[in-house]
Amino acid sequence: MTQRATAGPAKGWEYVIGLEVHTELKTRSKLFCGCPNAFGEEPNTSICPVCLGLPGSLPVMNAQAVDFAIRVGLALNATVQRSQFHRKNYFYPDMPKDYQISQYDVPINANGYLELPSGRVIGIERAHLEEDTGKLVHRGGHGRIESAAYSLIDYNRSGVPLLEIVSAPDIRDPEEAKEYVTELRAILVAVGASDGRMEEGSLRVDANVSVRPIGEATFRTRVEIKNLNSLRSLVRALTFEGHRQVQLYENGEAMIQQTRFWDEERSLTGALRLKEEANDYRYFPEPDLPPVAPDVELIEERRTELPELPSARRGSIAMILPELSADLRETIIADACWPYFRSAVDAGITPARAAARCANELTALLPDIGVLAPERFVEVLAIEDRGDLGASQVKILLREAASDPTPVKELVTKLGFTARDEDAMKAMVEEVVIRFPDEWGRYLGGDEKVAGFLLGQVMRQHGRQISGAGARQALLALADEARSGAE
Numbered sequence: 166m167t168q169r170a171t172a173g174p175a176k177g178w179e180y181v182i183g184l185e186v187h188t189e190l191k192t193r194s195k196l197f198c199g200c201p202n203a204f205g206e207e208p209n210t211s212i213c214p215v216c217l218g219l220p221g222s223l224p225v226m227n228a229q230a231v232d233f234a235i236r237v238g239l240a241l242n243a244t245v246q247r248s249q250f251h252r253k254n255y256f257y258p259d260m261p262k263d264y265q266i267s268q269y270d271v272p273i274n275a276n277g278y279l280e281l282p283s284g285r286v287i288g289i290e291r292a293h294l295e296e297d298t299g300k301l302v303h304r305g306g307h308g309r310i311e312s313a314a315y316s317l318i319d320y321n322r323s324g325v326p327l328l329e330i331v332s333a334p335d336i337r338d339p340e341e342a343k344e345y346v347t348e349l350r351a352i353l354v355a356v357g358a359s360d361g362r363m364e365e366g367s368l369r370v371d372a373n374v375s376v377r378p379i380g381e382a383t384f385r386t387r388v389e390i391k392n393l394n395s396l397r398s399l400v401r402a403l404t405f406e407g408h409r410q411v412q413l414y415e416n417g418e419a420m421i422q423q424t425r426f427w428d429e430e431r432s433l434t435g436a437l438r439l440k441e442e443a444n445d446y447r448y449f450p451e452p453d454l455p456p457v458a459p460d461v462e463l464i465e466e467r468r469t470e471l472p473e474l475p476s477a478r479r480g481s482i483a484m485i486l487p488e489l490s491a492d493l494r495e496t497i498i499a500d501a502c503w504p505y506f507r508s509a510v511d512a513g514i515t516p517a518r519a520a521a522r523c524a525n526e527l528t529a530l531l532p533d534i535g536v537l538a539p540e541r542f543v544e545v546l547a548i549e550d551r552g553d554l555g556a557s558q559v560k561i562l563l564r565e566a567a568s569d570p571t572p573v574k575e576l577v578t579k580l581g582f583t584a585r586d587e588d589a590m591k592a593m594v595e596e597v598v599i600r601f602p603d604e605w606g607r608y609l610g611g612d613e614k615v616a617g618f619l620l621g622q623v624m625r626q627h628g629r630q631i632s633g634a635g636a637r638q639a640l641l642a643l644a645d646e647a648r649s650g651a652e
C-alpha cells in the first residue's frame with residue numbers, strides 16, 4: 166500500500182477528519198410515498214399528505230431505495246444487515262412532522278471501507294437510509310438566514326430518499342477528504358444509486374474535524390462543519406478550521422464541541438450551535454414501518470451484478486498500461502470514458518492508442534457524445550490501428566462519427582478520406598516522384614533521408630485524405646517496383 170504525504174494544519178500537527186456524505190438516491194419516487202423524486206420542479210408541487218407529515222398519513226417503504234442502499238453497501242465492502250427505522254425528533258421549520266425517519270443503532274450497511282486512488286484505505290462506519298427534509302429559501306439580506314426579511318418553505322425535497330455514508334475518522338488532510346468524496350461519488354454513480362451532481366445537492370457533505378499533535382494517539386474535541394456542497398468548499402473549510410483549532414490550542418484556549426457553518430464568501434467557519442448528543446434526539450423505533458430485512462439471495466444477486474468499480478478499473482489499467490500518469494488514468498476510468506476504453510482493449514486495439522483517443526478526442530466531445538457508441542469508437546480506432554488513416558484524419562472522423570449516424574466505413578468515403586485505397590495512394594506518390602526526379606533517384610540509390618522529403622510532399626498535398634503510414638507503404642512499394650524493373 167502506498168502512503169501519501171499528508172499536509173498538517175501547522176508544523177507538528179495533523180488533521181483528524183471524518184465525513185458524513187448525504188446522497189440523494191436516484192429513485193423515481195420518494196422514500197415513503199409515491200410523489201416524484203425530481204429536481205427543479207415548481208415549489209410545493211411534488212407533495213402529498215405523507216411527505217407533508219399530515220396526521221393520519223402512513224409511510225410505505227420504497228423498495229428501489231432499499232435496493233440502491235444494498236448496492237452501495239456492497240460496493241463499499243460493508244455488511245448488509247436487517248435494519249430498523251427510528252424517529253429522530255427535533256424541531257425545524259423545513260420538517261413538518263417534527264421528526265425525521267432515519268436509521269439509528271441498526272443501519273442497513275455497517276463496517277465497510279473504501280480504497281483511495283493513493284492506496285490509502287478509509288473505513289466506512291455505516292451507510293443508512295433516511296428521508297430528506299424540505300428546503301428553506303431566505304428572502305432579502307442576500308439569502309442569508311441571519312439577515313433575511315422572511316423565509317419560504319419548499320416541501321418538494323421532503324421525503325426524498327437519502328443514504329448517509331459515515332466514514333471513520335481516518336482522513337488525514339483536506340486534499341485527502343476531496344479524494345475520498347471524489348472516489349465515493351464515482352462509486353455511487355457506477356452502481357447507479359446517484360447522479361452525483363453536487364451542484365444540485367445530490368451529494369452534501371458534513372465534516373467532523375479535529376487536530377492533534379503528530380504522535381498523539383487519542384482524538385481531541387471535534388467540530389462539525391455543516392453543508393459543504395462543493396469540493397472547493399470542503400477543502401477550504403477544513404483548511405480554515407484546522408488552522409483555527411491549532412491557533413486555539415497554541416493560545417491555551419478551550420476547544421468547544423460545536424456545529425459550525427462555512428461562509429464561502431468570507432472564507433471562514435462560524436459557530437452555529439452546540440453539538441447535539443444522540444439523546445437530544447429522543448430516538449425511538451418508527452412504529453409505522455417494519456424492519457427492513459433483505460434476504461440473502463437478493464444480496465448475493467446484487468453482489469454478482471455489481472459493475473466494475475473504480476478501484477478495479479484502476480487495477481486493470483495498471484496491468485494494461487503501467488506507465489500511464491495518474492491524471493490520465495483517472496480520466497480514463499471515469500464513467501464517461503471507461504466503456505470506450507474497455508471495448509477498445511477487448512477488441513484488440515493498441516491500449517496506448519485507446520487511452521490517448523479516450524483522454525483527448527473522446528473527452529473533447531463530452532458531455533454530448535452523440536451517436537458515438539463504444540462500437541463505433543472501436544471501429545474508428547481499428548482503422549487507425551491498421552494504418553489505413555492517419556491521426557489527424559482519425560480525429561476528424563471521431564468528431565463526425567459522433568454527430569453523423571452514417572456507418573463508419575461510409576463516413577470515411579463521405580469525408581473524402583482514402584482508406585486503404587492502394588491505387589489512389591500509389592498515384593499520389595507517383596505524382597511527387599515525377600516532380601522530383603533527382604530526389605527520387607537518390608532515394609532509389611539508397612539515400613533513406615530523402616524519404617522524409619518525398620513523403621512530406623505527398624502529405625502536404627493529400628494529408629487530409631491519407632495516412633502517413635499508408636503513404637510510406639506506397640512509397641516503399643513504388644521503390645520496389647522501380648528497382649525490380651531496373652534489374
Ligand SMILES: [Zn+2]
Binds near residue numbers: 195199211214
Ligand atoms: Zn409525498
